Amino acid sequence: MTNTRFQDSVKHLLLVGGGHSHLAVLKSFGDTPAAGARLALLSPSRHAFYSGMVPGVVAGHYRPEDCRVDLGALAARAGARFLLDSAAGVDPARREVTTARGERLHYDVLSLDTGSSAGGLAGAAEHALRVRPVEPFLAGWERLRESARRGEVRRIAVIGGGAAGVEVLLAMRHGLAGVAAQFALFSELPVLAGHGGRRRMARILGERGVAVRSGRKVVAADENGLELDGGERFEAQAAVWATGAYAPSWVAQSGLATDARGFVAVRDTLQSHSCPEIFAAGDVATVVGEARPKSGVFAVRQGPVLARNLRRALAGEVPVRFRPPSRSLALISCGDPYAVASWGRFSLEGAWVWRWKDRIDRRFVERYRLGPAGG
């Protein structure tokens, strides 16, 4: 086990995870280096995927490289050491992060942006394709598409009636145009609960022949399909697991203050409730008293505030507050170049909404790309 504590007076800022907020942090430190600070980025992958474009990859509108950012290049520009490994725990007393490979990394200021996990379901690891992490999901989709084209998959069940589940289902349907596959969507809550566009989307799912089973809890997946609450079975040759966000278990095990679901409890400055030198943003964090749905929109909004507060923490200055908007715009793609816009109780739809989303998404990725095709 190596200990990378340095015997010098510079402050060590350790960024864990290449999530949406940390992209803004890396860009900021690349644009304006912080004097007297040494940066490191810990990530299990060289690339960060922009999830908003992932359904478009599945549908065939984009290549995987169109929606990814080269973290190595972004880190190099920010003067940060890039460490290809993942965090397995934090020891706040020693100010160390332990990695999956057993390294111990010292920090003076720590920032967590590791996203959420897809959560557990009996049999899901073996028999369902999980939408997170993105890279294995896209590889699994390639295999599923080939099996469906060979006629081995005739029925596909998607579990999760939030925006990710709906988008991924409609994207798969578009990606399998001409293949005789049926789709079913299982959702414990009403599909797109809380979205102004839920009625429009219910109509679109119906028009496209998707069987929607809301109010049904899926309790297990196996090689023949799904088992529902109450023992009912649903036969399917493929299952895709796209339910809500779950907290990574190492967070609570590290002794950090968490919310009831195990996410890092942070103040409106994005500082941990238990350790002010630890910051967290994106899905892995919950701003206590200002909790919002776990979505990329909020992770993106937190990025510039996080960058500012990390600089202030390194300089020993008081951090500023993050003020989340009360609602956010959701642009939900429908597989083909068509999308539904949902903002509070209001909604709109059309091919122009898809083009609008496409422009926003491409612009986001372009902002963080330094080389051709995302490196």
Ligand SMILES: Cc1cc2nc3c(=O)[nH]c(=O)nc-3n(C[C@H](O)[C@H](O)[C@H](O)COP(=O)(O)OP(=O)(O)OC[C@H]3O[C@@H](n4cnc5c(N)ncnc54)[C@H](O)[C@@H]3O)c2cc1C
């Ligand atoms: C298919 C799909 C479509 C979606 N579409 C939208 C959308 O259109 N709009 C929207 O607002 N939201 C969308 N979401 C939700 C959105 O993806 C998340 O809310 C968002 O990605 C959260 O961003 P983040 O910064 O928290 O972390 P993420 O973007 O999830 O990134 C976390 C990073 O941390 C790394 N990491 C993970 N664990 C560790 C570890 N232990 N150590 C080090 N690094 C680690 C990962 O490799 C990853 O690069 C979608 C989700 C999915 C699955």
